[in-house]
Amino acid sequence: xxxxxxxxxxxxxxxxxxxxxxxxxxxxxxxxxxxxxxxxxxxxxxxxxxxxxxxxxxxxxxxxxxxxxxxxxxxxxxxxxxxxxxxxxxxxxxxxxxxxxxxxxxxxxxxxxxxxxxxxxxxxxxxxxxxxxxxxxxxxxxxxxxxxxxxxxxxxxxxxxxxxxxxxxxxxxxxxxxxxxxxxxxxxxxxxxxxxxxxxxxxxxxxxxxxxxxxxxxxxxxxxxxxxxxxxxxxxxxxxxxxxxxxxxxxxxxxxxxxxxxxxxxxxxxxxxxxxxxxxxxxxxxxxxxxxxxxxxxxxxxxxxxxxxxxxxxxxxxxxxxxxxxxxxxxxxxxxxxxxxxxxxxxxxxxxxxxxxxxxxxxxxxxxxxxxxxxxxxxxxxxxxxxxxxxxxxxxxxxxxxxxxxxxxxxxxxxxxxxxxxxxxxxxxxxxxxxxxxxxxxxxxxxxxxxxxxxxxxxxxxxxxxxxxxxxxxxxxxxxxxxxxxxxxxxxxxxxxxxxxxxxxxxxxxxxxxxx
Amino acid sequence: xxxxxxxxxxxxxxxxxxxxxxxxxxxxxxxxxxxxxxxxxxxxxxxxxxxxxxxxxxxxxxxxxxxxxxxxxxxxxxxxxxxxxxxxxxxxxxxxxxxxxxxxxxxxxxxxxxxxxxxxxxxxxxxxxxxxxxxxxxxxxxxxxxxxxxxxxxxxxxxxxxxxxxxxxxxxxxxxxxxxxxxxxxxxxxxxxxxxxxxxxxxxxxxxxxxxxxxxxxxxxxxxxxxxxxxxxxxxxxxxxxxxxxxxxxxxxxxxxxxxxxxxxxxxxxxxxxxxxxxxxxxxxxxxxxxxxxxxxxxxxxxxxxxxxxxxxxxxxxxxxxxxxxxxxxxxxxxxxxxxxxxxxxxxxxxxxxxxxxxxxxxxxxxxxxxxxxxxxxxxxxxxxxxxxxxxxxxxxxxxxxxxxxxxxxxxxxxxxxxxxxxxx
Numbered sequence: 001x002x003x004x005x006x007x008x009x010x011x012x013x014x015x016x017x018x019x020x021x022x023x024x025x026x027x028x029x030x031x032x033x034x035x036x037x038x039x040x041x042x043x044x045x046x047x048x049x050x051x052x053x054x055x056x057x058x059x060x061x062x063x064x065x066x067x068x069x070x071x072x073x074x075x076x077x078x079x080x081x082x083x084x085x086x087x088x089x090x091x092x093x094x095x096x097x098x099x100x101x102x103x104x105x106x107x108x109x110x111x112x113x114x115x116x117x118x119x120x121x122x123x124x125x126x127x128x129x130x131x132x133x134x135x136x137x138x139x140x141x142x143x144x145x146x147x148x149x150x151x152x153x154x155x156x157x158x159x160x161x162x163x164x165x166x167x168x169x170x171x172x173x174x175x176x177x178x179x180x181x182x183x184x185x186x187x188x189x190x191x192x193x194x195x196x197x198x199x200x201x202x203x204x205x206x207x208x209x210x211x212x213x214x215x216x217x218x219x220x221x222x223x224x225x226x227x228x229x230x231x232x233x234x235x236x237x238x239x240x241x242x243x244x245x246x247x248x249x250x251x252x253x254x255x256x257x258x259x260x261x262x263x264x265x266x267x268x269x270x271x272x273x274x275x276x277x278x279x280x281x282x283x284x285x286x287x288x289x290x291x292x293x294x295x296x297x298x299x300x301x302x303x304x305x306x307x308x309x310x311x312x313x314x315x316x317x318x319x320x321x322x323x324x325x326x327x328x329x330x331x332x333x334x335x336x337x338x339x340x341x342x343x344x345x346x347x348x349x350x351x352x353x354x355x356x357x358x359x360x361x362x363x364x365x366x367x368x369x370x371x372x373x374x375x376x377x378x379x380x381x382x383x384x385x386x387x388x389x390x391x392x393x394x395x396x397x398x399x400x401x402x403x404x405x406x407x408x409x410x411x412x413x414x415x416x417x418x419x420x421x422x423x424x425x426x427x428x429x430x431x432x433x434x435x436x437x438x439x440x441x442x443x444x445x446x447x448x449x450x451x452x453x454x455x456x457x458x459x460x461x462x463x464x465x466x467x468x469x470x471x472x473x474x475x476x477x478x479x480x481x482x483x484x485x486x487x488x489x490x491x492x493x494x495x496x497x498x499x500x501x502x503x504x505x506x507x508x509x510x511x512x513x514x515x516x
Numbered sequence: 517x518x519x520x521x522x523x524x525x526x527x528x529x530x531x532x533x534x535x536x537x538x539x540x541x542x543x544x545x546x547x548x549x550x551x552x553x554x555x556x557x558x559x560x561x562x563x564x565x566x567x568x569x570x571x572x573x574x575x576x577x578x579x580x581x582x583x584x585x586x587x588x589x590x591x592x593x594x595x596x597x598x599x600x601x602x603x604x605x606x607x608x609x610x611x612x613x614x615x616x617x618x619x620x621x622x623x624x625x626x627x628x629x630x631x632x633x634x635x636x637x638x639x640x641x642x643x644x645x646x647x648x649x650x651x652x653x654x655x656x657x658x659x660x661x662x663x664x665x666x667x668x669x670x671x672x673x674x675x676x677x678x679x680x681x682x683x684x685x686x687x688x689x690x691x692x693x694x695x696x697x698x699x700x701x702x703x704x705x706x707x708x709x710x711x712x713x714x715x716x717x718x719x720x721x722x723x724x725x726x727x728x729x730x731x732x733x734x735x736x737x738x739x740x741x742x743x744x745x746x747x748x749x750x751x752x753x754x755x756x757x758x759x760x761x762x763x764x765x766x767x768x769x770x771x772x773x774x775x776x777x778x779x780x781x782x783x784x785x786x787x788x789x790x791x792x793x794x795x796x797x798x799x800x801x802x803x804x805x806x807x808x809x810x811x812x813x814x815x816x817x818x819x820x821x822x823x824x825x826x827x828x829x830x831x832x833x834x835x836x837x838x839x840x841x842x843x844x845x846x847x848x849x850x851x852x853x854x855x856x857x858x859x860x861x862x863x864x865x866x867x868x869x870x871x872x873x874x875x876x877x878x879x880x881x882x883x884x885x886x887x888x889x890x891x892x893x894x895x896x897x898x899x900x901x902x903x904x905x906x907x908x909x910x911x912x913x914x915x916x917x918x919x920x921x922x923x924x925x926x927x928x929x930x931x932x933x934x935x936x937x938x939x940x941x
Contacts, residue, residue, distance in 0.1 A: 316794055338796040347794060355794055358787035360854060362522075369784055370795040372777045379777050384723035405522035423795070 005030040005196050006051075006164060011062035013043075013050055020046045021060070022220040028164070031194045033186055035207040038217035039242055039442035044200045045089075047217070048166050052086040053079040066164070083163030087153045089172060095142035099133075100124035102141050103156045127155040131185055145302065147178030154185060158195075165189075165197045171206060172440060175300030175468050176503065179203070183210040202442065204235040205471070216241035243444055251475035252447060254454040258478060259291040262329075263462035264431045269323030271304075271311040277319055281307045283486040285323070289431065289462040294453070296465045296477030297488075298502055304486035305466045306350055309433045313347035314340035327431065341370055346429035348420055350436040350466070356420045359409040363401055364390035366408055366419055370427040393422040397452060414445025421452055432456065435466045450476060470499045484509045529848045529900060533863045536896075540867060544874030551877050552870070555752035558745070563676065563824060565869035566758045567593070567817040571840035572847075572861040573769050574813030577806045579844050580773075580786045582853035584633070584640035586807065588647030589814045589840060592625055593833030594655040596818025601664035601828025604671055611671040619815045625651065626811020634804035648837070656830050665827030675761070675823035678754040691747065693754030700746020700755075704739040711735050758820055765813070770858040782806070786853025842889070843868055846896040867892065 006028040013021040021043045028034045036044050049055045051064060053073030064071040066082055073079045076086075093102045100121045109119045124137040131151045135144055141152070150170055157165050165186075171179035183206055189195040201207055207214060214233060216223040223241045226233045239250075271282035282304045289295045299305040310317035312325060314337035325332045327343065334340045340347075349356040358366055367390045368375055375386040390404040399418045401411055408419055417437065424432060434453065438446045453476065457463050467473050473480060480497050482490040482505050489509045492501075524531075545552040571589050578584045596618050603614035625647070632643045679695065686694040711734060718725050725731075749755050773779040784792040785799050793799050817836070822828055847864025849856030868889060875885045 310794075313794070314796075336796075336798070337794060338798065341796045349791070349794055355788070355790035357791055358784055358854070360850075361783065361787050365780065365783070369780070369792070369797075372780055376777050381775050381777060381780060383775070384718055384721065388723060403522055 002029040002031060004028070005067060007063075007065040008047070008051065009063040009065070011047065011050055011060055011064075013046055013055060013060040020220055021050070024062075024217065024220070024222050026215050026222060026225070028196060028198060029213070030196055031190055032212040033190055033197045033199060033210050035211035035214040036198055036200045036217065037202075037204070037207060037214060037238060037242060039444060042217040042242070042442075043220040044217055045168060046220075048086055048168060048198070048200065051079065052076055052084055052166065054086075080160055083161055084166065085157040085160055085162045085164070086166040087150075087157060087168065087170065089169045091146075091149050091153060093141045093149055093152060096140060098138045098140055099128065099135060099144070099152055100137035102152060103127060103137075103159055105156075107156075107160055123159065124155075127158050128152075130158060131155045132181070145178075147174050147181065150174065150178075150182055151185065154182070154189075158189075162195060165195055166200075167197060168200045169202065169440075170199065171201065171203060176470065177300065177506075179206060180209075186210060202440070203469075204238055207238070208232060208235060214238060218242060218244060239443055242442075250443070250447065250471075252451045252454055255458065256292075256478065257458065257460075258293045259460070261291045262288050263291040263293075263327065264289045264464075265326040266312060267324045267326070269308065269311065269325075270321070271307055271318035272320040274318055281318065281486050282311060285483075285486075285488050287464075287481050287488060287491075289464060291462055292457055292460050293479065294457050294463045294465055294477045296467065296473040296480045297483050298467065298470060298473045298480055299483035300468060300506065303483045305483050306435055307486075308483075309347055309435055309464070309466060312340075313337060313345055313433060316340075316347070341427060341429075344428075344430040345433070346370070346424035346427050346431070347433045348424050348435060348437055350439065352416055352420050357408050357416060357423075360407060362405050362407055363394060363399065363411075363419055364404040367393055367404070367423045367426050370423060374426075389426070393426050397422045397425070398448060412445075414441045414448075417441050417445065417449060418452075421449065425452075425456065429461070431462045431464070433464045433466070436468065437465070438467075438469075438472065470502060473497075473502075474499065482506065530857065530860050530863070532899075533846070533848055533860060533867075533896075537863050537867050537870070540870050540874075544870060544877075548874060548877045552874055553748070555748050557873070557877070558748050559752050559756060561869055561873055562756050562759050562762075564873060565865055566675075566756075566762050567821045567824070568836070568839050568843060568869065569762055569862055569865045570765060570813050570817040570820065571836055572843035572865045573765060573858055574810040575837075575840040576844050576847075576849060576856050576858060576861045577769075577773075577782060578640065578810055579841075579849045579851075580782045580853055580856055581803050581806050582786045582789060583851050584803070584806075584853070585644070585837075585841050586629070586640065586647075586810050586814075587644040587837050588625075588629065588651055589810065589817070590833040590836035590838075591648045591651035591655065592622065592811065592814035593818040593821055593836055594830065595625075595651045595658070596622055596815045597822035597825070597828045597832050598655045598658040598664075598830070599828075600671075600819055600822050601667070602658055604667060605664045605828070611668060615671070615674070615819055618819050619812060622811045622813075622815020622818065623808060624811070625814070626808035629811065630804040630807035633807055634800045634802075640807075655832075659828060659830050661830055663827050663829045665825075667823060667826055672823050672826065673757070675758050675820045676826075677757045679757060679760070681754060689747070691750035692752065693750045696746055696750035696754040697743075700743050700750070703746075704742045707742065708735040708739055761816070761820070765816070766858060766862060773858055778802070778805075783854055786850075786855070788854075839865075839868060842893045846893055848900065851897075864896075867896075 004027055008024065008026045011021050011024045012019070024043065024047055036047070038044050046055070050060050053075045056074045057072035066084065071079070071082065094105065097105070103124045104120050109116050109123065121137050128135070128137060131154050133148050133151050133155070135148065141149060154165070170182050174182065186197050186199070187210055190197065199211065212229050214226045214228060216226070216238065218241070226237070265288040267286045269282055269285045270280065273279040273281050285308055287295065297305050307317050311321050314334045315321055316337055325334060332343055334343060334345070353359065358369070364387055368386050372381060375382055375389060387404060394401065394404055397418045399415050399422065401415065408416055411419065421437065437453070438449050441449065453463060453465070465473070465477055474494070474497060477494060479491070479493050480502070481488050482502055484506050490505045541552065551557060575586060575589070578586050599621055600614055600618050603609045603617060604611050629643055629647050632638045633640045678693070681693045682695045689697070691697050711731065715725060715731050746755065773782065781792065781797045781802055784795065784797055785802050789799055818833070821832060825832060843865035844856060844861045845851065845864070846867055847856065847860030847862070849860065871889060871892060872885060875888065
């Protein structure tokens, strides 16, 4: 019988006006991978912040027992001393420092304040080997991929003699191949060094893959803890716990009405990297979408899918762009974003906070921004009309906010994502390029977003859905293009596509066995 | 209606600033035994601060684009003054034409700086630091290190004069300049009519409207304030011409920032440049225009200031850029852009102006004044930051508990992500 490493007893944490955690209990055994799941806002992150001391002792009620001792963390330093290390969703590496420097940041190998660099780099190399990153320790972090950065974070934790590793959505921006690498590393660490991990994730298949036990949070309370060591727990079972009801369908039904008419076509599109002008990021890509059709592009991060969409959208990315864009049989020369918008294109960005929304502005100002001319007369905005129209879209998309004057930063992730959609639906496009429209959104909100997408396509719009979630692609689209290293390497109708088939395509393409 | 409450909450900062201004005015009026609000001093206040307000309006637009500031405006004020002096005093050119020419020079300067900042992408701080040196140097070259004075009457009349009294014999309510009072009353009435008209139009078009109380309250506060200001001015020599210039600039720029597409794009650019660009905002051109505009307004301020000094001096405008920047930040503009209003900047400039003037009347040395102004700037922004992050809340609570542990600003970002007053369901 394994021994209990961590016990959190009746943790309650309040923010002004909101009870974020309400009597949460969780027990973590030594040497297990414990998954923490729940919808956005269920309190997962808050709970981990309590554990790691970001919310110091005294700002919450309840008890934390780690390794048999009651903890009263005043800050991260205290919890790290015990070997509790948290890796946040937003990576905390400094881009212009080397891997070695980053690994020992805050944990410098020094004597009286003078850093011993030889020791630093020697140790860094050691840890780097453990996590399986094939890079020099002197490489700058900005030059390595996100997935490697994530592994470096784990190495950084190891350097602190971690006993309990907490990962907050470690795979949210990784593709399946790299995600698996992280999860396998956690398993190895568990088996070989007995390191315990708590992993927060939205990706249920990953949880099923690696977790020993799963604790489900809902609305700030623990629902249940499921044990996977005996027999596997189905995804449906977890979802039921998360949303509190059986969700038989994760993708809404849609009456398929694809018309023969080609709505949008891209031919021989080639784009070069914005900084490295001789690096091709999109290589001779052609695809087409019919009216009333959802076409998916599945590709891993770095496959060039976002660059492709942005380059099409009025050359918002890249240099030396060549190729043709044809809409409704007419060739378009889209040299700027306004031209793209005026010609009925919309691009819903993959990162709503970074490039999608004005967080400190109201819902209303966000929604009307792409087409202010709809609510303006000779450059003068009719604020009343603007409000009325924004209100209409808020209701239509079911955005949960008391009114349209509300600042977007006060909304939950799912509702922010809906604002982003509302903004582009308001622009009344014919072709929508949706780039990861459900990233970082919980199961319930995902379903609502899929419903909205379905409504759009039923109105006869053409939709390109870019996603790195295979199940989403398979659940939503009519036809799939697979993209890798800037090229379209396969095209298949939904009926012929399987997860294994698509992954195989990519694996083989990377090995160079087939070429487009 | 909750929507109005939200609007109110979003603008809370500005109301606070307005109350601070009123408090400062009242305090100094008491401290100076009523000298502060004597008709002559009110008139003085306007002359002393007109150019700062003009610069602050231009600076606000630059700051809105993303916290970009313009360090060169003081030098531009000097250069434009030097040009005006050379044209009018040395070469005897027609004052009207010279003023026009000076404004064109300002535009050209704006285009120069805007080009480097917006299209070559040189950080505004560096580009305008260069401008600060270049234009100061050019001023010295143009003036050959000398001061030119005095300007002819035709020139001074526009900026240091008062509007002529049409009824010199009428002594309505004991005022010296009846026309001024009448103008004030007319403006107040127009304001009320516009308010009521827009309310009626909205009801007609079935838009949602604020409660009737709000409709009554706004004119009920603002109209008497306008009438009072003009009454006080009328008691002295009437409405300064420069107040008219100022009024027009304020109304025009308030309209641009709050009601037009260009204005909305400015806020979007400062709020999130990438998002703005992907929403079809021409970000480079907008940044360019903000600096062109700054050049123009700096030129207007330059002509006004030269008239006030009644000379073109090589040292004119020293440190004006900092006054303008401070006014914007005191008035609630965000150092990272996207937040701030023309009204706020006006309030910020007035707070600085009243502090200056009030302390001068009290005989406090300019050295002390600098210290006070600096602290006010820090205090205003600190108040804003603290109230936003609720640091004070945790801080005081912990202090009271006698907690000796290290204080942490309990990361507001994390709260927004997973808990706090968001509206997740």
